[in-house]
Amino acid sequence: MGPSMIVALSRAAAFTGAIILLVFGMLYTETHSDVAWLLLLLFCGILMMYAILPRMSDSVPHVNSTIVSIGAICMVGFLLMTVQLVRIQIVQADEISQRSASVADGSVVQDPRNRTRDRDVARGRILTRDEDVVADTVEREGGVFERTYPNPHLSYLAGYHSPALFGNTQLESVYDETLMGREGGNPFNEWLDQVLHRTRHGYDIQLTVDSELQRLGYDLLGDRDGSIVVMDAETGAIYAMVSKPHIDPNRLYAGYGPNMDQQVSEASEYWVQVTESEGSPLLFRPTQGLYAPGSVFKTVTAASVLEHGLADPSTVFRNEGALVVGSHVIEEQNLPDDGRVSFTLSESYGYSLNVVFADLGIRLGRERLSETARQFGFESTIPFDFQVSQSRISSNPEYLDADIGLAETGFGQGQLFATPLQIAMTTQAVVNNGMMSEPFLMHRIRDNEGVVLSETRPSSWQEAVDSSIASELQQIMIESVESGWATDAQISGAVVGGKTGTAEVGDRTPHAWYTGFAGQDEPRFVISVIVEHGGGGGAVALPIAREMLVMAMDRID
Template identity: 30%
Template sequence: MQGRKIVRNNDINRNMFRIVRVFIVLFIILIGNLSYIQIVKSEWYDSNPLNPRIANKENSTLRGDILDCNGKKIAYSENTGKIVKRIYPYGMVFAQAVGYTGTSIGNSGIEQGENANLSGVNMLLHQLGPLEQLFAADRGNNVKLTLDAVVQKAAWDAMGNKRGAVVVLDTNTGAVLAMVSKPSFDPNSAAKNWESLRVDKLSPLLNRVTQGMYPPGSSIKPMMADAALQQNVITPDEKIECGPYYDLGNNQKIYEADNAVYGNIDLEEGIIHSSNVMFAGLAVKMGEAGLKKAFDRFGFNDGLQTDFAVESAHLPDFSKLNKGEIAQVGIGQANLLVSPLQMAMLAESFGNQGKMMKPYMVEEVTSPNGGVLQKASPSVFKEVTTPDRADLIESYMKNEVLRGTGRNAAVKGTVVAGKTGTAENSLGADHAWFIGTAQVGNKKISFAVILENSGFGGSEAAPVIRDIITTMLKED
């Protein structure tokens, strides 16, 4: 009997130890999850418009101002005594970049990304829970952006009534100076018109700069030129017979625009004339592995984390491309879709010694009494090419503006480098591209323009940049 009691006690002890171990594991998981929410995900929850504590905070706090780089108000709140009204003095001009806010429609753009700051949520005090109310201010923090109202308005005006996007970056820092998307909407009446905006087939709520996906067409050719040089597929002095078509075999041909015949030309002339024959042939020589390396090197496969929402490029499965599709990728077609922001960053790398900067829009956050709570620090996103190759490719792009397809972007008194693109669109007329860099006073800018269903990049997109640069020079 004594032996049986010992066995029974041992069984009970073992079961108790198992239960204790289970509870310990569950406790560790609970602590880990709480720590993850409080530390890692706290900023996400604080900026989420569905967070009831944030909503309550907004009801008791006057939302902070959003300012351009020169301190001009582009969003602010007024308390009329009956209601608190959010006002956007520029209406449609900044709509997608700055966004909207409302209890019935939530937030978007900077209004969403900086919701915690604008609502006056102090991240350290927020950890105190209800005690936060003892120290909280009655006004949110102000957010100063890198956007320049003059450049933004110039881009808006230059686009006219065309659909598409314009983005202008500071080449040396990555600061976003302008971000325009059309068609647009008026954030002052977004809540009132929400249902019609939400179902509008023209997608006015979509930020085409960061989330619009388009085939790049010939605007991808500077990257292809760099890749061909890097992979020793061609040298700067080597010449290739170009025109009127590149023969893929099996009755498949890729033609030059207007069936042009350029003769025996080098890489620079290939960029200047935007030769399809040259770049289709270079892509075939690089092959699917070489193309994949090029897109990887220029960051198209890298997830970009910044202070505004960014869509990643849609790249083909290079390992499954046939010869014709490889040639099409070389001229920016096939299953290849990129955003205007990515193409501006591509141009930026050639104008910045091979360095691609991380784009950002929030310059600083200040408290209601003017204290600086947060300040941007420019950083390199990727070093995508060598300084020598970057300078060489940019020199080709300068000559394209001087005597090639980008002549309509030329501005007297400054140096503009660019690459046109006319991207075929299976759903309608071609899209018009223009990307590049320009020296404007003591600042160097990088840019990308796309005009949907507008035709030739040189005649449609290039003049948009010319008008923006002209305005910036007058302002400077």
């Protein structure tokens, strides 16, 4: 290969690389800042100059080579300018149009077209499955529409809508175009509304949440911080999703009406209040809260033991009250009888014996225990209506290389962190033949006349374990309620299974956990409850879960 061929190939590679970088920068514009994008443009310009600038022989007059160089520079410059204009006017158009800034007097400066666009749209409602209002739009004097959230036990599910200041979050963000009537219906009618400047009515979103079940969870948590998730054992539909503490989205609303400056000022003051609050009310705990799971993780450990053939539910283990792991001693706190030392796997789960599950964690080893946890969704992004934090097995990859790390993880401590939704889905997999369903909040979209435009179809996500192991785990959870520490979860005439958890959090009072299922003839509802620093799971979280499951069976067909 001669020198000229090498030069030609390097020029082609430079030009191709520049195009690839530009396409990547355009498609993934949200992953980098404007400064990074401009530096990328500069670098691509250098690559293109190298690719297209011809080599001039010494016989070519200097003025001619200068003209060629200037032409190449202009051509590359115009090309990069075109790319920048496409990025600004098409790719980033919506983001740029929503930008705002506060000036010295506290007023907000923003694209004035947004004021008329959003102010004159009757934004769609967000409703529960039983038609209670999560978010509504009311018309004020002068034909200006404002967003309201009339029910405190439901309001925070929507997130917040603050068009003149903070934008949108959660459902208000994910379904913004639908709520504004710009997508989800008849495209021709939506276009015609814009062309004729007719008052648009956004589309309503109906959730799977039951208002009364949500209210009960809200009342049961009281002034305690925590979360409750109730979901359908088969479809993944969310019937309740309680989070405390939470924001009041009414106080974050700032629109484009005549009271905009006052609303901006009040919303800004409230924002400072909630962001400085120790309780983190902006954190939506069911999907974003990460907690040490404690003994509710033993479902995953038991699944791994069964999956890899280390034991079956009737296998007997010795528990003499302590387990020495290197220089550490794990003491048993949950023995039902100090004189008893032999327990089956099912009994060890029901009595939440840490010594047995610590030993099982060591026997499983890093690869097998981690593999099973990932099958249940740990370290994956759960598909949901809005963002879910990833539950994790360990923060340090080397932690599970040591026996003490495996032991502590085996009984639910160590470096484990899980969301309440993750724990509910773990139980859901147990009662759904080992299959995890995609959880969902949005049930259907309707127009302002009540015509259904679309509905969510339940779908599977991933298989956690095969159906035979899921069946064994389900029976183990039932026996935990029948004869273990979760006997208070029993409901007359119902099939009930569950697991209590008490998660240690340093020197503070432990988190109280409970996860389980219930149904008349077979498991129908799945629940996870966490009360932050609440104490024992059996005494604190379990009673909440039982009341929620009783109401769910009574109210939901």
